[in-house]
Amino acid sequence: MNNKSAIILPLLAGLALGSGASIAAYTYIYQSSKDAQLQSADTVIKKPLYWVSPMNPDYKRDKPGKSPMGMDLIPFYEETNTGKDTGLGTIRISSDVVNNLGVRTALVINQPLHTKINTVGYVQYDEDRLIMIHPRVEGWIEKLYVKAEGDPVKKGEPLYEIYSPALVNAQKELIIALDRGNTRLIQAAEDRLKALKLPRQTIKALKKSRKINQTITLYAxxxxxxxxxxxxEGIFVKPSNSIMSIGSLDQVWVEAEIFERQVFQVREGLPVTMSLEYLPGKNWSGKVDYIYPTLNAETRTVKVRLRFDNEDKYLKPNMFSQITIHAQAKESTLLVPKEAVIRSGSFDRLVLALGEGRFKSIKVNVGRIDDQSAEILSGVKAGERVVASAQFLLDSESSKTSDFKRMNMQSDEEREVSTLSATVLVDATITSLMKDHRMMTFSHQAIKEWGWPEKKMTFTIPDSIDISILKPGMNLSIEIHKSPSGKFKISKIHAPNKTKMNHETMATGQLSE
Incomplete structure (x- = not known):
């Protein structure tokens, strides 16, 4: 009995100790899991540091609300900057915040830039195929077959009949030479009749009939x-008189104007597309034929000549047309989406996406810009990824500690220069025109002097301006004046093919969101 007790008691003690250890281990694991869940919950529900406007990073509030532009404020959370350091200005945000902000990225690519230059033009006759009709001799117009400007003619159709003593004498000389049988005189008489523009069939008939024609018919x-x-009919004409001209419509010229800053992008032979309001949906393909060597001092534009085939005769002289010049660069260059570039008065920036939620704002040099892409001259490399949307908030946070000065940290000299830009000249295109309300909306280029990106503006047109010459799609150069109180007014408008418009009475305008 004592031996059994000696064996059972140690077993019971071991079993009790094992059960207690198991219970303790389970309790520890459960409590650790619970603490982890609580810690995770604390992370999810932690409060933002502040709320900020998505379009104006300097507009911050300590609670949710609306921005001055009516957009919802975005919360900003404190994040630990983990991972590989990539220099000053690098920030890190969680994937949830990235999704909430709607951050979209794009690759920096290396390819030619396709620039579209939109302008207007006017259809003209092809002056290379414009023929002036002059008589080679003095005489009287006995009969007129083409009697009005604009009449169509075909090659070989009669234009007019003329009586000229000089033509009668030239015919007599040929008949005399034929009667004498002198080959040299015959050839000389024939050459004189050809020089006087006597038709070949008339000369041939004269040699056969040897009968002088008192009137000669001239053909188209x-x-x-x-x-x-x-x-x-009956008028007396001389060789100095231009009696008519004939223009061909198989091919036409279109004269258009481009702004001074666009001249370097255009060269002869570039493809061009054209459309007309009276025939919507139909496009014509042509090319740049010639770039005129002078600049219009009033409109600051250069005239270009375009050439189009017109086999169906739809294109008529003096028609108004919409022109797009396709300026395809031969060499490849670094391109990013146009909306990814942050334009400011001092310099331009991009926000690099470094991966793992890390972003950094960098300074870049921007070159040419088309409808979709912007050329980057320096600052990035091909294959890097940049932020193409919601980059303003990221740029604001990165700029606080970045290795370049923030856009509002100007030197005294820079601040003095910027205050002098009270009036700017900007290229713009009319997008809509409400003549009944005398209001005009136009899209303008970026204004670096004021740090404005490309945007739309709406102005009230004063009564002193003739709005009949303004049309949607018209390209203009507009001078915008900034008053000390911060109001914007139009001071002058320069329109292609128009003199400078009178704007002594200024129009008040407001920015559209």
Whole structure:
């Protein structure tokens, strides 16, 4: 009995100790899991440091609300900057915040820049195919077959009949030479009749019949349209008189104007597309034929000549057209989405996406810009990723500790220069025109002097301005004046093919969101 007790008692003691250890271990694991859950819950529900406007990073509040532009304020949380350090200005945010902000990124690519230059043009006759009709001799117009400007003619059709003593004498000389059988005289008489523009069939008939024609019929040298008409039946004409001209419509010229800053992007031979309001949905393809060598001092534009085929004769001289010049660069360059660039008065920036929720704002040099892409001359490399949306908030936080000065930290000299820019000249395009309310909305280029990106503005047009010359789609150069009180007014408008418009009475305007 004593031996059994000696064996059982140690077993019971071991079992009790094992059960107690198991209970203690389970309790520890449960409590650790609970603490981890509580800690995770604390992380999820922790309070933001502040709320900020998505379009104006300097507008911060200590509670949710609306920005001055009516947008919801975005919360900003304190995040621990973990991971590999990439220098001053690097920030790190969680993936949840990235999703809430709607951060979208894009690659920096290396490819040619396709720039579209939109302007307007006017259809003209092809002056290379414009023929002036002059008589080679003095005489009287006996009969007129084409009697009005704009009449169509075909090559070989009769234009007019003329009686000229000089033509009669030239015919007599040929007949005399034929009667004598002198080959040299015959050839000389024929050459004189050809020089006087006597038709070949008339000369051939004269040699056969040897009968002098008192009146000679002249024929159209080409098919086309009579562009000018300066004669009537019975009128006396001389070689100095331009009696009519004939223009061909198989091919037409279109004269357009481009702004001074766009001239370096255009060269002869570039493809061009054109559309007309009277025939929507149809486009014509042509090319740049010539760039005129002078600049219009009033409109600050350069005239370019475009060439289009017109086999169906839809294009008529003096028609108004919408022009797009496709300026495709030959060499490849670094490109980013246009909306990824943050424009300011001092310099331009991009926000790099470094991975693992890390971002950094960097300074870049921006070159040419088209409808979708912006050329980056320095600051990034091909293959890097940049933020293309919601970059303003990220840039604001990164700029606090970045290795370049913030946009509002100007030197005294820079601040003095910026205050002098009270009036700027900007290229703009009319997007809509409400003539009944005398209001105009236009899209303008970025204004670096004021730190404005490309945007739309709406102005009230004063009664002193003739709005009949303004049309949607028209390209303009507009001078905008900034008053000390912060109001913006139009001081002058320069329109292509128009003199400078009178704007002594200024129009008050407001920015559209």
């Amino acid at each position: 040298p080409q098919s086309g349209v009579v562009t000018s008409h300066n004669i009537r």
